[in-house]
Structure formats: structure tokens, C-alpha cells
Amino acid sequence: LAKTTQPISMDSYEGQEVNITCSHNNIATNDYITWYQQFPSQGPRFIIQGYKTKVTNEVASLFIPADRKSSTLSLPRVSLSDTAVYYCLVGDITSGTYKYIFGTGTRLKVLA
Amino acid sequence: GAGVSQSPSNKVTEKGKDVELRCDPISGHTALYWYRQSLGQGLEFLIYFQGNSAPDKSGLPSDRFSAERTGGSVSTLTIQRTQQEDSAVYLCASSSWTSGGDTGELFFGEGSRLTVL
Numbered sequence: 001l002a003k004t005t006q007p008i009s010m011d012s013y014e015g016q017e018v019n020i021t022c023s024h025n026n027i028a029t030n031d032y033i034t035w036y037q038q039f040p041s042q043g044p045r046f047i048i049q050g051y052k053t054k055v056t057n058e059v060a061s062l063f064i065p066a067d068r069k070s071s072t073l074s075l076p077r078v079s080l081s082d083t084a085v086y087y088c089l090v091g092d093i094t095s096g097t098y099k100y101i102f103g104t105g106t107r108l109k110v111l112a
Numbered sequence: 113g114a115g116v117s118q119s120p121s122n123k124v125t126e127k128g129k130d131v132e133l134r135c136d137p138i139s140g141h142t143a144l145y146w147y148r149q150s151l152g153q154g155l156e157f158l159i160y161f162q163g164n165s166a167p168d169k170s171g172l173p174s175d176r177f178s179a180e181r182t183g184g185s186v187s188t189l190t191i192q193r194t195q196q197e198d199s200a201v202y203l204c205a206s207s208s209w210t211s212g213g214d215t216g217e218l219f220f221g222e223g224s225r226l227t228v229l
Contacts, residue, residue, distance in 0.1 A: 033166055033218075034216045034217065034218075035191070038216075041201075041223075042222065042223075043116075043203050043220025043221055043222055043223055044155070044205075044220050045220065046202075046217050046218070046219075049216060049217060077116075087154075087155075087217065088157070089218075091216070093172035094154045094170070095160070095168055096168075097155070097160060097165075097168035097170075099145070099160040099162075100145065100216065100218060101157045101171075102147070102154055102155040102157070103154065104154045105154050112204075
């Protein structure tokens with residue numbers, strides 16, 4: 001039922017930039033794209049949200065092409081503490097209600 | 113409160129018993145979600161409440177699962193006749209709505225870890 005597709009896992013080294021791409025081919029016209037981070041034994045937490053082009057905050061950047069069918073979360077200079085699962089989220093209208101259903105997420109492992 | 117509060121944080125029960133899990137959302141948030149997360153897995157949608165509308169129960173795995181939300185605030189997820197496969201972390205999230213709809217920023221509680229022996 002999830003409306004998003006992401007790589008299952010990624011490995012990176014400390015200090016590198018990490019880019020995680022998410023496909024959402026059926027995104028609704030008025031829908032935002034939101035990314036979450038989840039550490040073990042915790043609930044997901046909001047990282048960044050965007051509608052189009054580029055959004056940057058203190059922890060990440062989000063790149064959204066003009067057709068909005070995908071988005072890329074960019075984490076600059078990752079550290080070991082960035083090891084987590086990252087989810088992109090768009091709205092889902094199946095069963096008639098607009099709501100949020102998570103996909104599988106991307107398990108990022110940062111190596112020393 | 114300042115964030116989404118869930119209780120109990122841990123619950124161990126015997127197969128066949130009923131359990132109730134509670135979620136206290138952020139004040140003023142009209143949308144409330146329940147998700148289930150099994151060990152090493154993603155978040156499985158269970159049920160969604162938005163204001164006074166009928167809840168979207170499309171994710172509930174069986175009729176042993178039910179949830180209610182009283183006064184548009186606190187929600188209780190009830191699992192009857194628990195089974196071992198019900199063992200998981202149950203996460204609650206709330207979000208606010210604007211004129212454009214759900215903001216998409218979900219605030220999660222720390223979850224209730226259920227273990228069915």
C-alpha cells in the first residue's frame with residue numbers, strides 16, 4: 001500500500017555526504033514530501049519537509065525535481081550517530097481517507 | 113503535554129489476555145495515528161483518527177484489534193485475546209491540520225512495547 005520506494009539499505013563512511021532517493025510516482029498535486037529518521041527503540045522524528053525545488057535546514061537538504069515524482073534527502077558529512085532508518089512519506093488516499101502510510105525506509109549504516 | 117505520551121512503555125502479557133494501550137496526543141492536534149512495528153521491520157499502519165470523522169480502520173489486522181478516541185484527544189488501542197504474533201512496538205503519532213489539510217509533520221510517542229508470552 002505504501003506510495004514510496006526507497007533503497008532498503010546504504011552504507012557510508014564518516015565525513016561523507018549521503019544521498020537517499022525516494023520514488024513517489026503517484027504523488028498528489030497538493031502533497032508535501034516529508035522525511036523522518038528513526039533510531040532503534042525510538043519513534044520516528046521529523047527531519048525535513050518540502051514541496052518543490054530545494055529545502056535546507058540545519059541537518060539536511062531535500063531536493064525535489066520539477067515533476068515531483070522523486071525526492072532526494074542529502075545528509076552532509078555524516079557521523080556515526082546518523083546511523084538510523086530514514087523514511088520518506090507522502091499522503092495515501094487508498095481506502096478513501098487521506099493519511100500517511102510508511103514504506104520500508106532506508107537503513108543507513110555509517111562506518112568509521 | 114509537550115509531546116505525545118504513550119503508556120505503558122512496556123507490557124508483558126500471556127496469550128489470550130486482553131491489553132489496552134493508551135496514547136495522549138499533543139494538545140490541539142486533531143489527527144492521531146496508530147502504527148505497529150515488529151522487530152527490525154517498518155511501521156505498519158493500523159488506524160487513523162481525524163477530528164470528528166469516522167476513523168479509518170483499514171489497517172487493523174483482525175477484529176481482535178480496536179481503537180477509540182475520546183473527546184478528540186486521548187486514544188486507546190485494545191487488543192483482545194492476544195497472540196504471540198501481536199508482540200511488537202505500538203507507536204502513536206499526532207499531527208495538526210491547517211486549511212490545506214494535514215501538515216504531514218507527525219509527532220511520535222516513544223511507543224508501547226508489547227510482549228505476548
